[in-house]
Amino acid sequence: ESHRDDSIILTDTVNSILPLNFKEPLLIGQDSVHLGACGLVSQSDPGSDSEGRKFSKKQQKRRPSMETGEDGEDRPREHPFIVTEPGELARGKKNGLDYLFDLYEQCGRLLQEVQRISKERGEKCPTKVTNQVFRHAKHNGCGYINKPKMRHYVHCYALHCLDTEQSNNLRRLYKERGENVGAWRQACYHPLVAMARENDWDIEGLFTRNEKLRIWYVPTKLRQLCHSEKSRDSE
Amino acid sequence: ESHRDDSIILTDTVNSILPLNFKEPLLIGQDSVHLGACGLVSQSDPGSDSEGRKFSKKQQKRRPSMETGEDGEDRPREHPFIVTEPGELARGKKNGLDYLFDLYEQCGRLLQEVQRISKERGEKCPTKVTNQVFRHAKHNGCGYINKPKMRHYVHCYALHCLDTEQSNNLRRLYKERGENVGAWRQACYHPLVAMARENDWDIEGLFTRNEKLRIWYVPTKLRQLCHSEKSRDSE
DNA sequence: AACCCGGGCGACCATCGGACGCTGGTGCC
DNA sequence: GGCACCAGCGTCCGATGGTCGCCCGGGTT
Secondary structure (H helix, E strand, C coil), rough: CCCCCCCCCCCCCCCCCCCCCCCCCCCCCCCCCCCCCCCCCCCCCCCCCCCCCCCCCCCCCCCCCCCCCCCCCCCCCCECCCCCCCCCCCCCCEEHHHCCCCHHHHHHHHHHHHHHHHHHHHCCCCCCCCCHHHHHHHCCCCCCCCCCHCCCCCHHHHHHHHHHHHHHHHHHHHHHHHCHHHHHHHHHHHHHHHHHHHHCCCCHHHHHHHHCHCCCCHHHHHHHHHHHHHHHCCC | CCCEEEECCCCHHHCCCCCECCCCCCCCCCCCCCCCCCCCCCCCCCCCCCCCCHHHHHCCCCCCCCCCCCCCCCCCHHHHHHEEECCCCCCCCCCCCHHHHHHHHHHHEEEEEHHHHHHHHHCCCCCCCCCCHHHHHHHHCCCCCCHHHHCCCHHHHHHHHEEEEEHHHHHHHHHCCCCCCHHHHHHHHHHHHHHHHHHCCCHHHHHHHCCCCCHCCCCCCHHHHHHHHHHHHHC
């Protein structure tokens, strides 16, 4: 589309038809190393974040064998995360939490790349990890990074950034107890809520003030948790 | 529904020339309207002026397909803007540029209100003038504020904020020449591009650094203009 | 081999930022 | 009153942020 009304001098077109995808290796080990392990398996209620709302119906379709578009290859899904303590490599077909957190660092680098390119082209420059960044990741061979996953664990990464020691302790504790990832993930909320309380309930500010967290949206669930705790406090 | 022209809350003794609309639901922010002290008397509703028989129109355009429910009253469109010099009141069924700029200040106040409410509710808090703010405006009797209009003149307001004197001079010049609003609006781009050049082409930064501009998105057209001028420079 | 737990991530949805162009208000004659 | 001009803003659109739950990988029996 063009900007008709605004046709003014400088009709030089800002040609930005190109998809924002460059080839740039910013590979980080997408490990595969299976070591150490806690074969613990114990089921504990992950608490289900039924944060959702009403219903929705949908039908998923299995990808037909026929390749659509150029893409073609069917990427196998990533190995599930398990609770590992700091420095510990996951054993078997699992990924550890250090790897999870590294994914967030990768996204940060991907964002910087997107920002540099946007600036070069005079397009608007994202300050957060947006859809564009996930798209960029995919086009750059980082297919193992995707939005639902990254959003799912943001608050875990937040705890890691804001209080690494507490995060580490929590990991050790949950590993020891043989809790699953869901349980650990749920548990990450509470220390954050406590930090928010210490900070006048400004969870947004906690994120913004931290160099690495600044680029991540505050998860809805975390914000709501802070809000209801705050209300409870003031009663 | 009454119309525009109503009293404005004056700050101090300096009165306003602005035909502020009825019902200012917002707090009275001391926006420095910076109007030249033209000793105008505060304008009380002239009654005769803008109160024609505007409510006679009742017909709405119908979409062939369906009509959206909840039919509200048909609001007459606002009077067009004309190029006025600073402090000058538009005559006839027109609105002046001081009034235009005041609309931006009102939006700033509306945003503050939305922010306060969001915070109370623990919802995410907008930093920019978003759809939500326009919706809030409508629900608070500021039906004369709407997105297309506000976005259309953002860069004019930007010039006003960043270099009031240059903005004023441009207004005088274009008024003198008898140019229409469209021409004046186009002309506002150039001084901004020049300012961006002085600022390492960081138009985003110019906006962000200014207290009042920070809440407005940089218009695409302006960003593109800066980009192509920058490219031209470096050739 | 069979079972089933649990979590990865494809796909959906409300809403967003952004834009166009029709409608009709307005001044002029 | 009639006409021509032009700009207000209703309305559309691709893309975004956010989420849910299907599908199946993977450990256990």
